[in-house]
Amino acid sequence: MATSSKVTAKSIRKVILTGGSSGLGLALAEPLLRRGDHVTLVARDPVKLAEAVHHLMGKVPGAKIDVLSLDVSGAEVEAGLATAVARMGGLDLLINSAGILREGYFEKLTEQDYRQTFDINYFGTLRTIRAALPFLKQSGRGQIVNIASMAALTGVFGYTAYCSSKYALLGFSDALRAEMKPQGIKVQVVCPPEFDSPMVDALDQTRTPENQAHTLAIPKLGVSTVVDAIMAGLDKSPFLIVPGAQTRLMAFGIRCFPGFSRWVADHRIQAAYRGPH
Numbered sequence: 001m002a003t004s005s006k007v008t009a010k011s012i013r014k015v016i017l018t019g020g021s022s023g024l025g026l027a028l029a030e031p032l033l034r035r036g037d038h039v040t041l042v043a044r045d046p047v048k049l050a051e052a053v054h055h056l057m058g059k060v061p062g063a064k065i066d067v068l069s070l071d072v073s074g075a076e077v078e079a080g081l082a083t084a085v086a087r088m089g090g091l092d093l094l095i096n097s098a099g100i101l102r103e104g105y106f107e108k109l110t111e112q113d114y115r116q117t118f119d120i121n122y123f124g125t126l127r128t129i130r131a132a133l134p135f136l137k138q139s140g141r142g143q144i145v146n147i148a149s150m151a152a153l154t155g156v157f158g159y160t161a162y163c164s165s166k167y168a169l170l171g172f173s174d175a176l177r178a179e180m181k182p183q184g185i186k187v188q189v190v191c192p193p194e195f196d197s198p199m200v201d202a203l204d205q206t207r208t209p210e211n212q213a214h215t216l217a218i219p220k221l222g223v224s225t226v227v228d229a230i231m232a233g234l235d236k237s238p239f240l241i242v243p244g245a246q247t248r249l250m251a252f253g254i255r256c257f258p259g260f261s262r263w264v265a266d267h268r269i270q271a272a273y274r275g276p277h
């Protein structure tokens with residue numbers, strides 16, 4: 001197996017990575033496998049999972065990869081995870097990257113859009129953690145990383161469904177961190193800005209001009225910048241991982257000068273405004 005000389009049997013982690021067939025999840029799998037971790041990729045579409053394995057085996061020959069075709073918002077999560085953990089012989093790290101995005105004017109989004117977004121982004125993550133927790137406790141070095149978004153730190157035009165799910169995920173993760181720390185389980189949350197991925201390619205086909213104007217205030221990152229920030233954060237102790245120097249500056253501005261941040265955003269949105277009608 002292609003692993004770094006620093007990797008020892010003890011440092012090799014058993015990892016479940018939801019959303020592992022695409023975008024950030026797929027990109028994160030590569031450095032984990034390179035360091036010798038055993039990774040189970042979780043997503044719904046078995047064809048995309050098979051393609052992901054093919055891609056990763058080409059990059060990291062001999063890598064230890066399993067797949068689990070599973071809907072994180074479905075009833076099979078507990079049984080599916082138990083099977084995946086049994087196959088790996090344990091679980092040390094759970095990364096929740098599975099997520100969806102519904103962008104649009106509030107007047108155009110349906111209640112179903114909100115329910116589906118919450119079912120996957122919030123309850124899907126919660127359900128996966130609940131199913132993984134007994135195994136993470138047995139690990140002795142259990143770790144949970146939830147992929148939220150910059151849209152968990154500030155309201156974004158067109159993201160009433162997405163922002164609310166990611167704000168909820170951030171609050172959940174923060175409270176969970178406090179509960180898990182005494183049990184020796186580390187909880188972290190990642191708030192990336194927009195980065196290149198199939199999710200954003202799809203969004204670009206339909207997004208409102210106001211969303212475009214608002215989100216372009218923060219430069220789009222390459223997925224490798226997000227991956228590098230997460231990999232660096234995994235072995236450190238920050239709860240909140242914000243990839244990209246400019247994003248961190250923006251996050252600081254949003255926290256310290258919220259009125260000014262909204263004023264700047266409102267001007268950008270006004271200039272692009274078309275509205276729902």
Ligand SMILES: NC(=O)c1ccc[n+]([C@@H]2O[C@H](COP(=O)([O-])OP(=O)(O)OC[C@H]3O[C@@H](n4cnc5c(N)ncnc54)[C@H](OP(=O)(O)O)[C@@H]3O)[C@@H](O)[C@H]2O)c1
Pocket residue numbers: 018019020021022023024025042043044045046048070071072073096097098099100101120124147148149150191192193194195196197198199200
């Ligand atoms: N891209 C961005 O700019 C950006 C910015 C900030 C945060 N994020 C967050 O980063 C995470 C990854 O985004 P991405 O851009 O990499 O998206 P992506 O390329 O669309 O990948 C999403 C992954 O999640 C899986 N997935 C979706 N729904 C699922 C479900 N119900 N059960 C199991 N797996 C499911 C998808 O596979 P299947 O469809 O086959 O299930 C796919 O593997 C998401 O949580 C997203 O909200 C993205």
